[in-house]
Amino acid sequence: MNKYVLTIITSCLLLVNSSCSDFLEEKVVSKATMAYYDTPEGIDAVVNSIYSKMRWPYSGERFHNYALFGTDLFMTATGTHGNAWDQYQATALNSTTSLLYTWWTQWYEAIAACNTGLYYIKNMDEDAGWKNLRTAEMRFFRAYFLFDLMQQFGAIPVPLEPVFDAETYIARTPVNKVYEQIIDDLKFCADFNHLPVTAERGRVRIGAAQHLLAKVYLTRGSAVSAKAKTTRGTQDTDLTEAARYAEMVIASSEYDLEKNFADIFLLDNKDSKEVILTVNYTKDEMWNGDGNPMHMYTTGSYENQPGMMRDIANGRPWSRIRQTFWVMKDKTKHNGLFDYTNDARGEKSFKSVWYSNNKNNIPTWSDIKDGSTVIWSPDTKLKGKPKYEVGDTCIVMRPLYYKGIPLTNGGFETKRDSLILFGSLDHALWTMERLESVMNFWPVLEKWANGDRPDIMYEPGHRNFNIYRLGETYLIAAEAYGRQGIYDKAADRLNVIRKRAAYKAGEWRSNLNVIDGEGETLKTSTEAAMTVSETDLRSMSPDEFVDFMLDERGRELVGEDNRWNDLNRCEKLLERFKKYNAIGGAANNIQPYHVLRPIPQNHIDRLDPPGKLEEEQNEGWY
Incomplete structure (x- = not known):
């Protein structure tokens, strides 16, 4: 041996x-x-x-x-x-x-x-x-x-x-032989009921094996070039098998989608029926080891902004990683990732509003204009008075204002006008200040947040990291169907996820997508705008469909999935x-x-x- x-x-x-x-x-x-x-x-x-x-x-x-x-x-x-x-x-x-x-x-x-x-x-x-x-x-x-x-x-x-x-x-x-071994191991788990349908929190269930097997088949079947097909050993049945195993998970009574996208990421929602496989952490320090410190990495320098100081709720800002400008630009207005008017996942994935917690550095109304800072007072009687109080909204970051200008080399300018609004939403008193570089402060990925730590310096978190959840299973099925040209089933599986992502009637939509306003309580759902039809998908070229699915995976799974692997399997890195x-x-x-x-x-x-x-x-x- x-x-x-x-x-x-x-x-x-x-x-x-x-x-x-x-x-x-x-x-x-x-x-x-x-x-x-x-x-x-x-x-x-x-x-x-x-x-x-x-x-x-x-x-x-x-x-x-x-x-x-x-x-x-x-x-x-x-x-x-x-x-x-x-x-x-x-x-x-x-x-x-x-x-x-x-x-x-x-x-x-x-x-x-x-x-x-x-x-x-x-x-x-x-x-x-x-x-x-x-x-x-x-x-x-x-x-x-x-x-x-x-x-x-x-x-x-x-x-x-x-x-x-x-x-x-x-x-x-060789890669094709590695696939064979992986599939052989997973079939033992998924085809012979050796894993339980229900298990203790964190342990592997049969749904996890079925989900992973669907993902393995989709990855092998995603090859487009002849070289990739040969390397992976792509089989004609891969996409059919990917859809079949994904449907097994979807059909299981063990799993169910959360009705509200934001509820998936509630800190204490560790028993969500949407989660298929998770890595467990706990508040008990005896068992938590190093914990999950990922809450620190996506948090920017909010404590340096007017009206703010570091606290537990807003997190410890290590400022390691941030979303690209494309992610934060509005899709309909600036060809960004999210449609902030209709798709609630943008607003529910990122924290874009901060409430003042520091009375000592709240700015005052003034008629002074100084360099890159423009300060406006709607009423001269307000001059010298605080613009807002502790507890008021003091920062609103709007995606539309991310104006990264593409350079000829495909990058972005280091400095740009990225407007952050400071003021009370209750009174619509705004001041617009130019942030010379948005590399220090950006909307925070809520999926990693851990706002109930014992003190502001505490690093270990107790948030579970969800490896697989049912939202992704639907997307695996949709992509597998679409790659086969079965667009009716692809649209059906996509729309389950996209309708869940829509704003609902009676739901508050913030001002993230509104230029001159404070947001609104919607009278009707945005589900119709989020729905895609079989005709929509059929009108796409195979390459456009793959891009559409990568975008949809980005909207649904941003910060959860291994994006590098996704781009690589689609030969799009x-x-x-x-x-x-x-x-x-x-x-x-x-x-x-x-x-x-x-x-x-x-x-x-x-x-x-x-x-x-x-x-x-x-x-x-x-």
């Missing part, structure tokens, strides 16, 4: 510090002999250690680097943190980048744990139901981690046996990065070989004997 010396650490080491879940109990077994795994308790410990591994991307500054930067939806914020990933800087993003090797190691440790558990459980004389359940959990996660690695690195080693004695070499498996993100020289930085990450150099250096470099490293990285 080939054994993976270099980056797969013996799985007994994984069983230390397994983090909390509602169902996890810690077992410190780092000094246990391998015989421990030959017991039900040992297998349970292995499985629990694998669940704890799922936290790694979201317990620090990791997920947004490899999943969101360098795409059409997100860009770096203040400073240079993340520029390597976002701007494809050759000197910083290469085979020696530390995060790549850490990520590679973490996932192969998890795969090693799966292999160890699977090796021991197969010969156990235990209850068949328990054996099948634990086997299915481990095969699900082996498929999950292999799929994640393959999408980013392409051909990868696929060890299927436990590590007992170190060997020094294992060849990379370079095109959409250059069109919607690239700043300055980044449009020239990105190259065709960036569709794969480099194999970590630490891994290659430990191969003995190594193969030819072109066998061990991805094209373009050597």
Whole structure:
């Protein structure tokens, strides 16, 4: 048997510090002999250690680097943190980048744990139901981690046996064969009812296997070019299978869409029926480990604005990542992502209104005009008086005012007029100030917010990170149908999601989409404007339909999904990065070989004997 010396650490080491879940109990077994795994308790410990591994991307500054930067939806914020990933800087993003090797190691440790558990459980004389359940959990996660690695690195080693004695070499498996292994593992889970329909919070259910299998088939079937089809081993039945497995999840009584899009992201809505698979965190510090600190990364410098200071509710502003200007521009007026007039997801995904919490820096009315600041007073009697009070609306950021001017290189100007309105909505008293650079302050992604931490400096959060939810399942089905030309079913599945996203009659629509007004309570729903017809979809070219689906995934899943993988599977990474993100020289930085990450150099250096470099490293990285 080939054994993976270099980056797969013996799985007994994984069983230390397994983090909390509602169902996890810690077992410190780092000094246990391998015989421990030959017991039900040992297998349970292995499985629990694998669940704890799922936290790694979201317990620090990791997920947004490899999943969101360098795409059409997100860009770096203040400073240079993340520029390597976002701007494809050759000197910083290469085979020696530390995060790549850490990520590679973490996932192969998890795969090693799966292999160890699977090796021991197969010969156990235990209850068949328990054996099948634990086997299915481990095969699900082996498929999950292999799929994640393959999408980013392409051909990868696929060890299927436990590590007992170190060997020094294992060849990379071609992508088409990796797909076969992933599908084989997931079919064991999805086709034979080895996973339960209902499970404890955070544990894998059969719906998660069906959803992932649908996603795997869609990814393999998304290939357009002959090269991609050959590499992935695309099959004629892929899209049919993607739709079939997605429909299984949709038909399950275990899952249901939240009626209000915003309710998905309520901090304490951890039992939402829309969620299919989640990574658990908790308020209990004993079990929360490093917690989920992602609440800090998308928050800009609100505390430096008039009438504001840092507080718990508004978050700790690390300012690492922000949405691109395209995301925040209005679709109907400036060809942005969201239709802010009809699609509530824009307003419900981003915090764009702040209420004054600092009486000491509230601006006063004046008739002075000074440089880039224009201060207007509608009544001379107000001169010298505060424009608003603590508790009043003091900042409203309107998407229409994001006026990034595309440059010839496809980027945006660093400085632009981005109007922020300061004043009380109750009295419609406004002052318009020019923000010289919007890189310091922007609407905050509410999906990551964690406004009930114990103090303003507290980093660990308790928000769960939802890996899969039913909203995405509908979009997988819609895309699979549309790619086959079955536009009636594609429209049906799309409209379930788009109608949910519409403003409802009686719902308050803020002034985000209104130039001269404070918002309104709608008398009628915007569902009609959000509905797409079979004819609408049929009128699109195949390429236009793919772009439409990528836009729709962006509107529904912004900040949740691995956007880099999505663009890559559709062979759209370079095109959409250059069109919607690239700043300055980044449009020239990105190259065709960036569709794969480099194999970590630490891994290659430990191969003995190594193969030819072109066998061990991805094209373009050597």
